[in-house]
Amino acid sequence: MLRIQRPISERYTEAEPQQLASMIVAAKEALGDQVFILGHHYQRDEVMEWADARGDSFKLAQLAQEHPEAKHIVFCGVHFMAESADVLTGDDQKVLLPDLNAGCSMADMADIDEVEEAWESIAAVADINKFVPITYMNSSAAIKAFVGEHGGAVCTSSNARAILEWAFAKDKDTNVIFFPDQHLGRNTAYDMGFDADEMAIWNPRADLGGLDEATIKSARVLLWKGHCSVHQRFQTEHIDDFRAAHPNGIVVVHPECSHDVCVAADQVGSTEKIIEAVEAAPVGATIGVGTEIHLVNRLNNETPDKTVISLDPLVCPCSTMFRIDAPHLAWALESIVEGRPVNIIEVDEDTTYWAKIGLERMLAIT
Ligand code: 13P
Numbered sequence: 001m002l003r004i005q006r007p008i009s010e011r012y013t014e015a016e017p018q019q020l021a022s023m024i025v026a027a028k029e030a031l032g033d034q035v036f037i038l039g040h041h042y043q044r045d046e047v048m049e050w051a052d053a054r055g056d057s058f059k060l061a062q063l064a065q066e067h068p069e070a071k072h073i074v075f076c077g078v079h080f081m082a083e084s085a086d087v088l089t090g091d092d093q094k095v096l097l098p099d100l101n102a103g104c105s106m107a108d109m110a111d112i113d114e115v116e117e118a119w120e121s122i123a124a125v126a127d128i129n130k131f132v133p134i135t136y137m138n139s140s141a142a143i144k145a146f147v148g149e150h151g152g153a154v155c156t157s158s159n160a161r162a163i164l165e166w167a168f169a170k171d172k173d174t175n176v177i178f179f180p181d182q183h184l185g186r187n188t189a190y191d192m193g194f195d196a197d198e199m200a201i202w203n204p205r206a207d208l209g210g211l212d213e214a215t216i217k218s219a220r221v222l223l224w225k226g227h228c229s230v231h232q233r234f235q236t237e238h239i240d241d242f243r244a245a246h247p248n249g250i251v252v253v254h255p256e257c258s259h260d261v262c263v264a265a266d267q268v269g270s271t272e273k274i275i276e277a278v279e280a281a282p283v284g285a286t287i288g289v290g291t292e293i294h295l296v297n298r299l300n301n302e303t304p305d306k307t308v309i310s311l312d313p314l315v316c317p318c319s320t321m322f323r324i325d326a327p328h329l330a331w332a333l334e335s336i337v338e339g340r341p342v343n344i345i346e347v348d349e350d351t352t353y354w355a356k357i358g359l360e361r362m363l364a365i366t
């Protein structure tokens with residue numbers, strides 16, 4: 001979906017860091033617990049500094065739900081996270097995304113029309129009642145609503161296995177279609193003991209997903225052909241190079257990385273789990289991390305007794321997470337103080353109803 005952020009006033013873009021800090025402090029003081037600022041781990045330090053809570057996408061969804069007193073939630077993350085927060089919060093709460101251009105290229109790889117078309121195509125050749133649709137949190141509210149309405153659930157990188165186990169426990173003949181990240185779906189299915197020949201990739205650009213009828217019927221897991229361009233950069237060669245340079249080093253990667261990278265790593269987990277892995281590592285350890293660079297650098301700065309480095313020597317920021325900066329945060333906060341909140345992310349009533357079912361199934365399972 002096209003969302004355009006109009007340029008904001010020079011009052012913010014031309015301000016010195018100290019002036020922006022004063023604006024943010026003043027707005028937070030004026031608003032008190034009327035405002036709650038959430039920061040995803042990939043945010044810049046200049047933004048994270050002001051977050052009331054940090055988290056991975058699962059924790060942020062829980063936190064949004066647990067703060068009914070906050071009439072305004074300023075979501076420093078990307079669009080699908082702000083949508084989920086809107087779905088999970090009350091009608092009297094508003095969720096603001098400081099920069100509307102903060103989307104997610106992976107979420108954009110599954111469009112609701114393509115998903116509905118895929119479902120109809122599968123129904124034309126197989127027993128659709130055997131299919132349970134599961135979507136990764138990194139998807140639009142429309143797709144979360146689709147899975148909610150069709151007996152499925154949402155998952156995040158920290159609970160994908162529990163959600164797939166739930167889906168497969170429904171019936172011995174269950175098949176899953178997993179949107180939109182093929183890597184998280186594949187890594188989770190392998191973890192659960194499925195073989196490569198029990199999985200197939202659904203290509204939304206090809207007739208019948210690029211598959212034949214027999215494969216659609218026999219595959220236990222259909223993987224939507226989507227990926228994260230940040231995590232897909234990590235290669236096993238990066239791990240080989242890291243291990244050669246740091247024979248006692250620890251390798252931790254995000255499950256959006258490809259399967260061979262996850263197999264070569266010592267630990268695989270969500271951003272929250274990556275933080276826990278660094279905390280648990282012995283003093284003096286060197287940890288090579290396969291995820292977005294802002295989190296890697298922050299872990300290195302906040303853990304002075306350990307060395308945390310990116311597995312990829314070339315910097316790999318998430319360009320959309322990077323859209324949120326201190327000027328946009330100050331602008332969003334002052335708009336609330338002035339009584340004309342900007343960039344409100346509002347999911348329509350029908351979509352909210354079904355997306356909430358998909359999200360609450362996830363929260364109840366994990
Ligand atoms: P987490 O749920 O691990 O925070 O991941 C979100 C994300 O977008 C990773 O690219």
Ligand code: SF4
Binds near residue numbers: 078138228230256319
């Ligand atoms: Fe989306 Fe990848 Fe950025 Fe995460 S890192 S928000 S999956 S583009």
